[in-house]
Amino acid sequence: MAALFPRWSNTAARASLLALALLVVGVPLGLMAFVRSSNASARYEPVKQPIPFDHQIHAGRLGISCVYCHATVMRSPTAGIPPTQTCVPCHSTVWINSRELAPVRRSMQTGKPITWNRVDRLPGFVYFDHSVHVNKGVGCESCHGRVDKMSTVYQAKPLTMGWCLSCHRMPAGQLRPVEAVTVMGYTPPVAQARLGPELAAKYHVRSLTSCTTCHR
Ligand code: HEC
Ligand code: HEC
Ligand code: HEC
Ligand code: HEC
Ligand code: HEC
Numbered sequence: 001m002a003a004l005f006p007r008w009s010n011t012a013a014r015a016s017l018l019a020l021a022l023l024v025v026g027v028p029l030g031l032m033a034f035v036r037s038s039n040a041s042a043r044y045e046p047v048k049q050p051i052p053f054d055h056q057i058h059a060g061r062l063g064i065s066c067v068y069c070h071a072t073v074m075r076s077p078t079a080g081i082p083p084t085q086t087c088v089p090c091h092s093t094v095w096i097n098s099r100e101l102a103p104v105r106r107s108m109q110t111g112k113p114i115t116w117n118r119v120d121r122l123p124g125f126v127y128f129d130h131s132v133h134v135n136k137g138v139g140c141e142s143c144h145g146r147v148d149k150m151s152t153v154y155q156a157k158p159l160t161m162g163w164c165l166s167c168h169r170m171p172a173g174q175l176r177p178v179e180a181v182t183v184m185g186y187t188p189p190v191a192q193a194r195l196g197p198e199l200a201a202k203y204h205v206r207s208l209t210s211c212t213t214c215h216r
Pocket of ligand 2: 049054058064066067118140141148152153
């Protein structure tokens, strides 16, 4: 008797079963990966700003401290974006008539703040606090990278939950003296394996991993 189905249909059946299995497993896995990469995908992407403000010039070459412009970083949850007045002491003499600085002049005349666009952003359901981190010895560099080398500042780290937790589980490896939190290109004066635990004890640093630390 002739076979009801040609011989290749077995192969086809196996192939379609495999394809189905891949779909069933793959689609949710892909979606899970997608939601988890929401922040990771914004990583490295340049953000368009009203003024081509250059950290490489200001924080790098001119060596202006981060805190001069991000004035609330040591004492509040947010670091703060500088108001136009912060630019004026220098730019009433430097580059005063340049096209790049037109928005600064306009903002001073109208009193309307410059509308900077955000670079790093966590979802609304995540609680974050700058002052706690920097006062316990976590440097800007650990979370924002070498800002002093960025002409246009970009999101340097994934900012995912897994990334936060990888430090929260063992923070000692990334602690530095509080005086050095704004230093870029920091290297520990002695082995980090010795310094880290010392600083953790000095600043009473705990390992905070319970969900309510960041989801309140
Ligand atoms: C402590 C002094 C100081 C402060 C504060 C300062 N700047 Fe500057 N800025 C300079 C100097 C000096 C230069 C010129 C650097 C050069 O040309 O080598 C400059 C250059 C610039 C340029 C031109 C850069 C280029 O080459 O494209 C822009 C735009 C600018 N600053 C914007 C700002 C803004 C916006 C602020 C406020 C948020 C600000 N600056 C605050 C000192 C300062
Ligand atoms: C002269 C002022 C000035 C100095 C000094 C400065 N910044 Fe900024 N920073 C700004 C301005 C203006 C913006 C908003 C425009 C932009 O994103 O480039 C900004 C943006 C940022 C952002 C992105 C914020 C966001 O939207 O998520 C980070 C991160 C940052 N700065 C870190 C630093 C660090 C770290 C230092 C020190 C190494 C530093 N800044 C020094 C003025 C300054
Ligand atoms: C432990 C990681 C961490 C450290 C350390 C840290 N930041 Fe941030 N920073 C973040 C995250 C995460 C955001 C986004 C916060 C949000 O969306 O609520 C952010 C946002 C910012 C912003 C923009 C919004 C704001 O808060 O005003 C600036 C500017 C900034 N950081 C500057 C700094 C500077 C300067 C330092 C060092 C003195 C620093 N950060 C240290 C993680 C960090
Ligand atoms: C490089 C290390 C490091 C990274 C990365 C980091 N943290 Fe932290 N975090 C710490 C340390 C250290 C403390 C202080 C622990 C203590 O208070 O003993 C802390 C404390 C906190 C606290 C407690 C604040 C309070 O009110 O006491 C929150 C909330 C927090 N972190 C959120 C985050 C979030 C969200 C991220 C990721 C976007 C993050 N952290 C990334 C090191 C880090
Ligand atoms: C150190 C801070 C921190 C802690 C502790 C933490 N989370 Fe998160 N969580 C985050 C951040 C940051 C995000 C946003 C991640 C993103 O957008 O990629 C997040 C996202 C989430 C999401 C959204 C889905 C996702 O995967 O993006 C859920 C659900 C969640 N957390 C549950 C928990 C639970 C349950 C715990 C306790 C076991 C916990 N978190 C502990 C920081 C934290």
